[in-house]
């Protein structure tokens with residue numbers, strides 16, 4: 001599979017402030033290019049909000065969002081060099097697997113021969129060969145997430161946002177999916193922001209950690225520092241280690 005045309009891109013939230021009514025967020029953080037960063041923190045701390053600000057589903061009240069050299073602060077989601085996979089509802093129920101993946105190339109599904117070849121390749125790559133004509137309801141939960149990852153492959157964007165994508169899968173399946181993400185990331189050099197509540201998942205594929213608490217980044221560092229017993233107190237409390 002050919003590498004993405006995009007080189008690894010840094011993701012930066014520069015003094016970003018945002019609020020949902022009473023809930024206020026202040027993010028000033030850099031995600032290193034071509035690395036997987038686990039984004040962890042208590043429920044309601046702002047992890048999904050951070051991803052939504054990067055994806056463009058929410059706009060900062062002040063501050064800037066930068067991806068690579070580009071200031072994307074006011075760009076709509078479709079114009080950002082980003083793919084996103086959620087816990088569920090990543091697929092259109094009335095479209096086949098092939099069409100769902102094809103949307104990564106063309107929102108109107110006007111696909112060239114090259115696009116169709118890319119879709120077929122991505123389906124093979126994600127273990128979905130032969131299932132292209134099925135509808136999402138004819139797949140298992142794990143297969144549906146594979147379809148979402150196949151779409152990421154054909155989109156070829158340098159940044160991948162994962163918001164608890166495997167939370168509803170069993171441990172063995174989760175392990176398979178993590179392996180797939182790690183392989184994709186290595187192959188494409190994507191910058192991955194990985195929201196998870198599972199310490200072992202974070203540890204399995206992440207290089208760095210951004211720990212969020214109360215709408216702010218409470219700590220950052222290499223993943224080993226967090227799990228080596230020397231992590232910040234708030235993080236140890238969160239994972240129940242102290």
Ligand SMILES: Nc1ncnc2c1ncn2[C@@H]1O[C@H](COP(=O)(O)OP(=O)(O)OP(=O)(O)O)[C@@H](O)[C@H]1O
Nearest residue numbers: 020021023041042043044045046047048049050197
């Ligand atoms: N669309 C919204 N409208 C109003 N408030 C919201 C909205 N989305 C999130 N919030 C609030 O913002 C805060 C942060 O939510 P967010 O989803 O970012 O947390 P999270 O860290 O991802 O949590 P979890 O681990 O439970 O998914 C919460 O208090 C939440 O209730």
